[in-house]
Amino acid sequence: MRHPDPESDFDLTDFFPYQVRIYYRAITDAISRIYKSMFDLSVSEWRVMAVLSSKNVLSASQIVARSSMTKVNVSRAIKSLKAQGLLKRDINGDDKRFAALRLTEQGVEVFNTLLPHILLLEEQMFKGFTPAERADLIAMMARVRRNLESPDSLDK
Amino acid sequence: MRHPDPESDFDLTDFFPYQVRIYYRAITDAISRIYKSMFDLSVSEWRVMAVLSSKNVLSASQIVARSSMTKVNVSRAIKSLKAQGLLKRDINGDDKRFAALRLTEQGVEVFNTLLPHILLLEEQMFKGFTPAERADLIAMMARVRRNLESPDSLDK
DNA sequence: GAATATTAGTTTCAATTGCAACTATGTCAA
């Protein structure tokens, strides 16, 4: 007794946001397997390290702005990394509300150990892609995001 | 004092898996806003309903297989939907281990109320895309996934 | 047929995550 409503022919696996979900999960699972297995780092911890790796000193807010994470998660990651000796926190002399955060030598070493593996995996994700195709994929993802962020698009 | 290691020029925001993350988050947040605000449904609940909408009766395992969720999350969503009167559970006569799950009339009504809104949003994500571009995006996401799922790609 | 293994699905336990509340510091207006 199949429901006669044509909209009930909806198929979740053809539904774009669902497809994006499994795409994202596949990528995230592959990447996180690396830093989890090598150094038992969480996603948040990896991200904080990644942000700090290319900057000398940042405040927590600056990490928040650069990492697509909430201040809560950043704060927790900082706490954990500090406990692991991978990150150092000083007080900003100009304004005591701001932390001055940087990777320790050990933190830099961990990051530089992980990075080749992670960059290799990133390349393997694009096996069989031309540079143009790769750029197209990235550009199109950005376009979808812009459509979602522009108020016009959410008229109903 | 910038670290001299060229790999420390790593920029998280150019890192593909990170870009996928924010893309995924943007899409998921937009979609879940609909079913959350209209019917206070969780992602898992929506997915179970979506799977059941196009099938008459399924077991929990079949929902698991079609929804990219674990049996735990499916079980919890089923329990919750049942409590909300949106889903009915019977025992499968052939094998008592299997549930026979279906949407109630109310559940079908909720789904059919949500669906137009959700499909409209899906279309709006693709504003400005030609059909060919849309198909390309989906195909390329699938290719990345296949690269990750194929053992050859994960050589190191 | 009985013992054991496997399967379907639920529940428990622990970890993670997000919202709200909180503390410390700084800014601004009166």
Place this chain on the structure above:
DNA sequence: TTGACATAGTTGCAATTGAAACTAATATTC
């Protein structure tokens, strides 16, 4: 100068999530 308000970041509480353990039913082996 003082009090109200804002900001940076932390912590508490509750909800969510995932691994493991569990129960009930069925399949397999001897």
